[in-house]
Amino acid sequence: MQQKELISGLNLLSNADMVLVNSPLRDYGQRPKDDYEVLPPMGLAYIATHAAQHGHNVGLIDAEHHGLEQARLASMVNNLNPRYVGINVFTPTRTQALRFAEQLTPDLLLIIGGPHATTLTERTLREFSEVHSKVILIRSEAEIAVTALLDGKRAEQIPGAFWLENGRLSYTPGLSVPNNLDELPQLSRKFLANDPSVDRHTGRIESRVLTSRGCPFNCTICAGARDVLDLPVRNRNAQNVAQEIQGLVTDDNVQSIRFVDDLFIASEKRVRSILDAMNNVGISNLFWDSTGRASILAKFSPDLFDYLKANGASEIALGIESRSERLRKRINKQASLLEIEKSVNELTRRGIKVKGYFVIGIPTETRAETLSTLDFAKQLSQDHVGFFRSSVFIFRPYPATGEWNYLVKSGFSEDELLSMHAEGEGERAKHEVLPTQQFGECSPEELEGLLSQHDMWQTNFLH
Numbered sequence: 024m025q026q027k028e029l030i031s032g033l034n035l036l037s038n039a040d041m042v043l044v045n046s047p048l049r050d051y052g053q054r055p056k057d058d059y060e061v062l063p064p065m066g067l068a069y070i071a072t073h074a075a076q077h078g079h080n081v082g083l084i085d086a087e088h089h090g091l092e093q094a095r096l097a098s099m100v101n102n103l104n105p106r107y108v109g110i111n112v113f114t115p116t117r118t119q120a121l122r123f124a125e126q127l128t129p130d131l132l133l134i135i136g137g138p139h140a141t142t143l144t145e146r147t148l149r150e151f152s153e154v155h156s157k158v159i160l161i162r163s164e165a166e167i168a169v170t171a172l173l174d175g176k177r178a179e180q181i182p183g184a185f186w187l188e189n190g191r192l193s194y195t196p197g198l199s200v201p202n203n204l205d206e207l208p209q210l211s212r213k214f215l216a217n218d219p220s221v222d223r224h225t226g227r228i229e230s231r232v233l234t235s236r237g238c239p240f241n242c243t244i245c246a247g248a249r250d251v252l253d254l255p256v257r258n259r260n261a262q263n264v265a266q267e268i269q270g271l272v273t274d275d276n277v278q279s280i281r282f283v284d285d286l287f288i289a290s291e292k293r294v295r296s297i298l299d300a301m302n303n304v305g306i307s308n309l310f311w312d313s314t315g316r317a318s319i320l321a322k323f324s325p326d327l328f329d330y331l332k333a334n335g336a337s338e339i340a341l342g343i344e345s346r347s348e349r350l351r352k353r354i355n356k357q358a359s360l361l362e363i364e365k366s367v368n369e370l371t372r373r374g375i376k377v378k379g380y381f382v383i384g385i386p387t388e389t390r391a392e393t394l395s396t397l398d399f400a401k402q403l404s405q406d407h408v409g410f411f412r413s414s415v416f417i418f419r420p421y422p423a424t425g426e427w428n429y430l431v432k433s434g435f436s437e438d439e440l441l442s443m444h445a446e447g448e449g450e451r452a453k454h455e456v457l458p459t460q461q462f463g464e465c466s467p468e469e470l471e472g473l474l475s476q477h478d479m480w481q482t483n484f485l486h
């Protein structure tokens with residue numbers, strides 16, 4: 024692919040004000056990217072949209088989607104010589120983001136942000152400052168702060184900006200997050216390489232839409248939990264959401280929307296307001312997928328499930344996590360088994376698919392609990408053939424979550440916990456990341472073996 028096709032949204036005829044990079048999970052120069060779908064970097068695209076609205080020339084390179092090798096990525100950015108380079112740092116992409124920073128021309132100004140930078144602020148700033156000389160870290164949502172930097176403000180004038188001064192941590196107190204999401208410009212998809220795109224399972228043209236930021240819940244395994252982000256939930260006005268979707272349908276022939284909110288079905292009132300607003304602007308025959316929560320769905324009336332189906336609900340993702348009541352309580356997923364089963368039944372019997380997320384290897388998990396969770400994922404697939412699929416993950420701690428804090432108190436070092444997000448080598452590099460620490464009764468090797476067996480079973484079962 025030519026260089027200009029790899030940079031979304033940038034006007035190549037004038038100097039670049041900023042190049043944003045969606046960090047790759049691995050260096051794809053060493054091993055090509057496997058064929059998996061990458062969610063578009065919505066946060067970076069919102070930053071680019073906001074900056075562009077203020078007259079800045081911004082481009083976005085989705086290095087993960089394109090499967091770019093590090094050397095090419097760094098040389099592209101260095102050649103563009105923008106006023107600022109921005110990169111998002113997630114805990115799983117931290118290592119590659121650091122490698123990228125290391126290869127930047129020394130006088131380029133680097134802005135780092137994202138969930139990992141927000142939760143392990145000082146450590147992350149110091150790590151990046153060791154490999155690159157000019158680094159500013161922006162905590163939390165960054166569109167307002169980044170535009171302010173591009174407008175010429177100094178970090179000292181921007182709440183939520185952190186930097187090192189002669190090795191000493193300096194920062195401007197507060198955050199620069201938008202309180203009213205409706206005041207943000209509508210997301211410009213010219214910055215996204217794969218949105219809209221054709222969904223590989225359904226063949227429909229799909230676009231992703233964010234209707235809210237934040238989650239009211241506090242699951243102890245989740246990097247998006249309320250206490251981790253420390254921000255209130257902010258909803259976009261339903262009419263504003265409907266306008267965005269109407270534009271996607273009219274201009275891009277979009278047939279399906281994936282609501283990528285942390286929790287889209289947060290209440291009956293909220294979901295009704297969005298679907299009603301879509302109806303009011305004449306949107307029909309549109310499918311949608313979203314996230315939901317069993318404890319909320321189980322309280323919905325049969326009429327409401329009918330309404331979801333009649334208004335395009337196609338697949339709902341539920342974080343079921345564990346069959347063990349003890350563990351679900353521990354991680355603050357307080358749906359009962361009855362509520363989980365009721366939600367799955369009510370959805371699937373109407374032809375709405377369910378994607379169930381499960382986690383094994385949670386701290387204190389016994390072997391019996393691990394096996395029971397895997398059995399539960401199997402059982403739900405067998406009970407709802409064609410309408411239930413499971414995604415099982417091995418537990419990995421994310422900074423500032425309840426489980427991370429518990430593990431640190433139990434004696435694990437930050438390095439040990441971060442090693443759970445490191446890449447494997449050789450044969451073991453087939454997996455994106457490897458479990459390295461043991462938090463429950465099963466060893467990392469045992470969990471890996473059980474997960475492979477489950478994945479193989481699911482592949483054979485579904486085909």
Ligand code: SF4
Pocket residue numbers: 238239240241242245246247248249285286316342
């Ligand atoms: S797992 Fe889901 S419901 Fe729980 S805190 Fe995270 S986003 Fe919210």
